[in-house]
Amino acid sequence: MNRAPIALQSRSSTFRPPTLRTLPVAVAANVVEIRARTRSTIMAVVKADGYGHGAVTVARAAVAAGAGWLGTTSVTEASALRAAGLAAPILTWLHPSGIDAEAAAADRVDVAVGSVDELGALLAQAASTVRIHLHVDTGMSRGGCPRRQWHELIALAQRGQRARRVRVVGVMGHLPLADQADPAANAPAVAGMRDAQQAIRAAGLGSPLAHLAATSGTLNDPATHFGMVRVGAGLVGIDPSGTVMMHGASRLTAPIVHTAAVEAGTPVGYDGTYVTDRATHLSVLPIGYADGIPREISPQAGVEIRGRRFPVVGRVSMDQIVIDTGAESFSAGTSATVFGPGGDAVPTIQDWARWAGTIPHTIVTGIGPRVKRSTA
Numbered sequence: 001m002n003r004a005p006i007a008l009q010s011r012s013s014t015f016r017p018p019t020l021r022t023l024p025v026a027v028a029a030n031v032v033e034i035r036a037r038t039r040s041t042i043m044a045v046v047k048a049d050g051y052g053h054g055a056v057t058v059a060r061a062a063v064a065a066g067a068g069w070l071g072t073t074s075v076t077e078a079s080a081l082r083a084a085g086l087a088a089p090i091l092t093w094l095h096p097s098g099i100d101a102e103a104a105a106a107d108r109v110d111v112a113v114g115s116v117d118e119l120g121a122l123l124a125q126a127a128s129t130v131r132i133h134l135h136v137d138t139g140m141s142r143g144g145c146p147r148r149q150w151h152e153l154i155a156l157a158q159r160g161q162r163a164r165r166v167r168v169v170g171v172m173g174h175l176p177l178a179d180q181a182d183p184a185a186n187a188p189a190v191a192g193m194r195d196a197q198q199a200i201r202a203a204g205l206g207s208p209l210a211h212l213a214a215t216s217g218t219l220n221d222p223a224t225h226f227g228m229v230r231v232g233a234g235l236v237g238i239d240p241s242g243t244v245m246m247h248g249a250s251r252l253t254a255p256i257v258h259t260a261a262v263e264a265g266t267p268v269g270y271d272g273t274y275v276t277d278r279a280t281h282l283s284v285l286p287i288g289y290a291d292g293i294p295r296e297i298s299p300q301a302g303v304e305i306r307g308r309r310f311p312v313v314g315r316v317s318m319d320q321i322v323i324d325t326g327a328e329s330f331s332a333g334t335s336a337t338v339f340g341p342g343g344d345a346v347p348t349i350q351d352w353a354r355w356a357g358t359i360p361h362t363i364v365t366g367i368g369p370r371v372k373r374s375t376a
């Protein structure tokens with residue numbers, strides 16, 4: 001069969017598909033920003049696949065830039081980091097399918113235990129010594145041992161340590177109000193942490209590594225830093241308190257797959273919610289709500305094409321969005337940037353969060369599986 005010469009191939013075969021590119025350089029720059037604000041050990045939290053940026057990619061970049069620990073929600077996620085060759089200490093704290101003590105011990109993964117029952121179950125199955133962090137509730141009421149049971153938890157940990165089933169190496173809290181960037185709002189949790197440290201010391205368990213702050217506390221309130229800070233959002237360019245400009249760590253691009261010149265008065269997309277008010281050009285991007293483009297966006301939403309911002313018009317479909325490019329007619333295959341680190345006309349994840357009435361975390365963790373992943 002005759003094949004067309006490469007140069008005559010249809011251009012559609014050369015489109016770069018919708019791609020989420022992670023920028024490890026930005027992750028490293030964010031670790032530097034964090035280091036400038038704390039002397040405590042930095043844990044890089046890479047749960048939810050590194051906030052959608054690739055857990056291994058983010059972990060490697062963060063460790064190379066000075067993070068000393070890694071954090072995930074499950075031992076399974078932690079084991080994947082070990083399999084990728086990451087050697088830093090790892091803490092897991094949510095355990096969606098319970099704690100696999102054998103896997104934790106084998107992969108040298110620390111586990112946070114947040115209740116007497118959880119610790120009891122761990123002690124019942126621990127064959128070799130598991131390193132644990134006592135997770136105390138410091139005001140979140142979302143996991144962590146309630147204060148009235150701290151002494152029971154600590155006493156059980158003490159017995160488990162004597163039996164060499166566990167070793168208490170950490171004490172963990174979480175700040176419920178840190179996004180307010182107000183040290184006074186954090187004060188009760190800081191005091192609670194000190195009380196927990198005191199109770200642990202009084203039980204003869206020494207002074208294990210204490211950690212309370214996530215990104216907001218780390219960036220705004222040194223009193224919350226203790227021995228270690230647990231930073232996730234900050235690594236990928238999100239300051240939940242909105243006080244520090246971090247570096248966006250990903251770029252989402254999509255090729256224009258179809259363009260059309262239309263007359264004034266042309267309805268666009270399902271239900272015709274947008275009607276052109278002039279003769280214009282429309283470009284279709286093959287990325288929709290199944291790929292994480294929020295369906296609930298305001299008319300301000302836009303994308304960057306060749307250095308300019310153009311609005312997303314009409315309904316967001318499952319697989320596509322339409323861009324009104326005005327007098328410009330871009331050829332199929334032209335790349336549009338949906339979001340990126342910002343600058344020029346490129347929207348940021350903070351822009352998308354504002355347009356969708358959400359937080360940037362849901363934008364980056366919501367990018368669907370059809371979008372190709374790549375690392376700069």
Ligand SMILES: *Cc1c(COP(=O)(O)O)cnc(C)c1O
Pocket residue numbers: 045047093174213214215216230231232233234240
């Ligand atoms: C997700 C999480 C963090 C990281 O929070 P960021 O605000 O993303 O830095 C820290 N600690 C716990 C317990 C978490 O669940």
